[in-house]
Amino acid sequence: xxxxxxxxxxxxxxxxKLHEYDLDxxxxxxEPRHSKRDAVKRISGKxxxxxxxxxxxxxxxxxxxxxxxxxxxxxxxxx
Numbered sequence: 001x002x003x004x005x006x007x008x009x010x011x012x013x014x015x016x017k018l019h020e021y022d023l024d025x026x027x028x029x030x031e032p033r034h035s036k037r038d039a040v041k042r043i044s045g046k047x048x049x050x051x052x053x054x055x056x057x058x059x060x061x062x063x064x065x066x067x068x069x070x071x072x073x074x075x076x077x078x079x
Contacts, residue, residue: 002027003040003051010064011050017068021075025052 002018002025004011018025030037030049037047044051044062051062057074061067 001025001053001055003030003043004028004049005030005032008049013064014050014052014067014071017071021071023071023075 002011002014004014004027006029015027028039030040034047037049040049040051040062041047043053043060046062048062050064050067051060052067053060054070054074059070059074061070
């Protein structure tokens with residue numbers, strides 16, 4: 001599951017990486033107002049996006065640079 005905003009360049013970076021590794025995912029678009037992102041806070045402890053839940057490994061995280069590093073290290077060898 002990918003929590004994201006419409007037209008967010010950081011979120012689109014994650015989408016490109018997910019496509020690069022041919023990973024299936026579902027998107028959930030969240031509230032534009034930071035203070036209204038309770039769904040994201042419940043899963044990651046923060047209200048920032050992008051945030052992911054990797055159901056294959058049980059990992060939940062936010063921050064695009066961290067997510068890219070995680071995806072590269074977890075799925076990069078499979079490309």
